[in-house]
Amino acid sequence: xxxxxxxxxxxxxxxxxxxxxxxxxxxxxxxxxxxxxxxxxxxxxxxxxxxxxxxxxxxxxxxxxxxxxxxxxxxxxxxxxxxxxxxxxxxxxxxxxxxxxxxxxxxxxxxxxxxxxxxxxxxxxxxxxxxxxxxxxxxxxxxxxxxxxxxxxxxxxxxxxxxxxxxxxxxxxxxxxxxxxxxxxxxxxxxxxxxxxxxxxxxxxxxxxxxxxxxxxxxxxxxxxxxxxxxxxxxxxxxxxxxxxxxxxxxxxxxxxxxxxxxxxxxxxxxxxxxxxxxxxxxxxxxxxxxxxxxxxxxxxxxxxxxxxxxxxxxxxxxxxxxxxxxxxxxxxxxxxxxxxxxxxxxxxxxxxxxxxxxxxxxxxxxxxxxxxxxxxxxxxxxxxxxxxxxxxxxxxxxxxxxxxxxxxxxxxxxxxxxxxxxxxxxxxxxxxxxxxxxxxxxxxxxxxxxxxxxxxxxxxxxxxxxxxxxxxxxxxxxxxxxxxxxxxxxxxxxxxxxxxxxxxxxxxxxxxxxxxxxxxxxxxxxxxxxxxxxxxxxxxxxxxxxxxxxxxxxxxxxxxxxxxxxxxxxxxxxxxxxxxxxxxxxxxxxxxxxxxxxxxxxxxxxxxxxxxxxxxxxxxxxxxxxxxxx
Numbered sequence: 001x002x003x004x005x006x007x008x009x010x011x012x013x014x015x016x017x018x019x020x021x022x023x024x025x026x027x028x029x030x031x032x033x034x035x036x037x038x039x040x041x042x043x044x045x046x047x048x049x050x051x052x053x054x055x056x057x058x059x060x061x062x063x064x065x066x067x068x069x070x071x072x073x074x075x076x077x078x079x080x081x082x083x084x085x086x087x088x089x090x091x092x093x094x095x096x097x098x099x100x101x102x103x104x105x106x107x108x109x110x111x112x113x114x115x116x117x118x119x120x121x122x123x124x125x126x127x128x129x130x131x132x133x134x135x136x137x138x139x140x141x142x143x144x145x146x147x148x149x150x151x152x153x154x155x156x157x158x159x160x161x162x163x164x165x166x167x168x169x170x171x172x173x174x175x176x177x178x179x180x181x182x183x184x185x186x187x188x189x190x191x192x193x194x195x196x197x198x199x200x201x202x203x204x205x206x207x208x209x210x211x212x213x214x215x216x217x218x219x220x221x222x223x224x225x226x227x228x229x230x231x232x233x234x235x236x237x238x239x240x241x242x243x244x245x246x247x248x249x250x251x252x253x254x255x256x257x258x259x260x261x262x263x264x265x266x267x268x269x270x271x272x273x274x275x276x277x278x279x280x281x282x283x284x285x286x287x288x289x290x291x292x293x294x295x296x297x298x299x300x301x302x303x304x305x306x307x308x309x310x311x312x313x314x315x316x317x318x319x320x321x322x323x324x325x326x327x328x329x330x331x332x333x334x335x336x337x338x339x340x341x342x343x344x345x346x347x348x349x350x351x352x353x354x355x356x357x358x359x360x361x362x363x364x365x366x367x368x369x370x371x372x373x374x375x376x377x378x379x380x381x382x383x384x385x386x387x388x389x390x391x392x393x394x395x396x397x398x399x400x401x402x403x404x405x406x407x408x409x410x411x412x413x414x415x416x417x418x419x420x421x422x423x424x425x426x427x428x429x430x431x432x433x434x435x436x437x438x439x440x441x442x443x444x445x446x447x448x449x450x451x452x453x454x455x456x457x458x459x460x461x462x463x464x465x466x467x468x469x470x471x472x473x474x475x476x477x478x479x480x481x482x483x484x485x486x487x488x489x490x491x492x493x494x495x496x497x498x499x500x501x502x503x504x505x506x507x508x509x510x511x512x513x514x515x516x517x518x519x520x521x522x523x524x525x526x527x528x529x530x531x532x533x534x535x536x537x538x539x540x541x542x543x544x545x546x547x548x549x550x551x552x553x554x555x556x557x558x559x560x561x562x563x564x565x566x567x568x569x570x571x572x573x574x575x576x577x578x579x580x581x582x583x584x585x586x587x588x589x590x591x592x593x594x595x596x597x598x599x600x601x602x603x604x605x606x607x608x609x610x611x612x613x614x615x616x617x618x619x620x621x622x623x624x625x626x627x628x629x630x631x
Contacts, residue, residue, distance in 0.1 A: 027262065034259045041252035048245035055238035062231035069224040073217055080213045087206045094199040101192035107132060107139040108185045116178050145184055214543075221539060225532045232531075236524035240517055247513070377615065390597030397590050404583035411576040418569040425562040432555040439548040443541065450537045457530040464523035471516040478509055 111129060129146055132139040 030262065031259065034255050034262075037255050038252060038259070041248050041255065044248045045245060045252065048241050048248065051241050052238050052245065055234045055241065059231050059234040059238065062227045062234065066224055066227045066231065069220050069227065073220050073224070076213050076217050076220070080210065080217075083206060083209055083213075087202070090202055091199070094195065094202075097195055098192070098199070101188060101195060104139070104142050105185065105188050105192060108142045108181060108188060111139070111142065112178060112181045112185065115181060142184060142188070145187075146180065218539065221535060225535050228531055229528045232524055232528040236521060240520065243517070380612075380615075386596070390593065393593055394590075394597060397586055397593065401583065401586045401590065404579055404586055407579045408576065408583055411572055411579060414572050415569065415576055418565055418572060422562060422565050422569060425558055425565060429555055429558050429562065432551050432558070436548055436551050436555070439544050439551070443544050443548075446537060446540055446544075450533065453533055454530065457526050457533075460526045461523055461530070464519045464526065467519035468516055468523070471512050471519065475509065475512050475516065478512070482509070 111132060114128060129139060129143040132143075
């Protein structure tokens with residue numbers, strides 16, 4: 001536009017003579033136009049004055065509202081911090097108290113088992129509790145309560161006349177002590193439950209209070225940002241309107257003065273023609289200077305990049321006295337008898353004896369029969385003893401195998417349950433870790449975005465300020481020029497003195513004023529946007545940091561629980577391995593018992609009956625030999 005003005009200025013110098021002919025008509029038209037401009041300026045001044053008062057009043061009310069919100073936010077933030085400090089103190093006290101009660105209940109249950117099993121009397125129970133209190137932290141509280149209760153019980157008994165306490169009735173099997181301990185256990189469990197319930201109630205109330213305060217602070221912060229933006233807009237509007245008012249007032253004064261002077265100086269302008277040529281040269285220099293200032297990169301580049309873009313976006317012995325012939329016949333009879341029995345009984349021992357009797361002298365027959373009788377009787381006794389032993393061993397082994405099998409099954413189930421619990425805990429820990437990573441990534445991304453956004457806004461604000469200053473400088477140059485031209489009052493009546501092209505509403509001065517207001521609005525809008533973005537970033541960082549801390553604490557607690565579960569799993573596996581080894585030993589012993597006690601082709605009863613028939617046959621043969629041999 002300035003370039004066009006320069007070109008046009010050159011041409012105007014040549015056209016000035018032609019303009020002179022229409023000068024007189026211009027004076028008449030200008031007088032009418034100025035009359036309307038003066039009326040319009042006066043109306044605009046009234047509207048701008050009322051608008052400025054409203055903008056200033058709105059800014060004051062918004063400032064008061066912002067101050068009130070700042071007070072509310074500071075107060076509620078203090079209340080959150082105070083409530084959090086009290087909650088942390090209460091929770092720390094609860095953790096200590098909950099651990100004491102948990103250890104006391106566990107220690108008391110163990111003490112009850114020992115006292116119930118050993119049937120301790122009260123002094124023995126006190127000694128037991130005192131010993132346990134040295135190694136078990138939770139027993140100290142139990143021992144103190146037991147002593148206090150014992151003292152209370154003893155104090156209620158009246159002493160005898162010699163000062164000794166009354167002899168208490170014998171409390172069978174220590175039931176009185178157990179009752180006392182069970183009473184303490186019930187009391188501690190109740191107090192423990194009350195402690196847990198109180199903690200839960202406090203934690204719930206704290207969560208509700210935090211939720212309420214956080215929501216209220218968030219709402220107040222949002223309202224505050226809205227008020228800040230509205231205030232900035234009101235202030236910017238007020239300043240812009242004030243500038244417009246000043247310009248309008250100045251224009252009015254100029255129009256009034258120009259109107260007054262135009263008529264008086266109409267006849268004096270003719271002689272200023274030659275001077276107008278000099279004026280045109282000065283005007284072209286001023287325009288060239290303005291072009292140089294506006295063309296700088298911090299003004300033109302910033303305007304195009306920021307404002308235009310913003311707008312789009314066991315043996316027996318016998319006598320042998322028979323004669324040789326008699327003995328031989330007798331031996332044959334015995335051999336026949338035993339042979340029949342060996343065949344009927346399928347007895348290998350009787351069959352072997354028959355063979356031996358056929359080839360042995362008579363003197364040896366009775367001895368052989370006696371030996372076999374003794375052997376059979378010893379075998380019967382041994383087998384009976386063996387059977388009794390087998391029955392006992394098999395019974396004991398079966399009981400042991402059944403017991404160990406049941407225990408193995410139980411430990412196996414516990415192992416599977418603990419392993420599943422560990423997997424579940426690991427999954428929860430993984431989820432918490434992933435959520436923390438996501439929060440960390442979100443925080444990093446938000447911080448990166450905030451940094452870039454802040455840098456961009458800072459640069460935009462700086463560019464806008466530079467643009468305003470540059471445009472103001474250009475306006476100063478142009479306004480000074482045009483101001484000087486209005487002071488020239490020429491005496492030549494036939495031509496008005498040329499005062500340049502700055503007075504037109506569509507002129508360069510008006511355009512530069514629009515550019516200046518665009519830069520000012522860009523600075524105000526960007527500043528408000530930067531403030532709101534900073535507040536939103538601070539709120540997000542506070543919420544994300546708190547959430548990340550809570551997830552970290554939950555992960556840490558769950559990791560400790562997982563470590564305890566893994567320890568319990570390792571102990572259970574050790575117990576399972578030990579019991580499995582005992583079960584295997586019982587099964588191996590059962591396999592050893594099978595060949596001797598179970599894997600037989602003939603039952604014990606059948607073998608015992610067969611042996612008795614063998615013994616009866618031998619006795620019959622013995623009696624036959626003994627009776628006939630004596631004869």
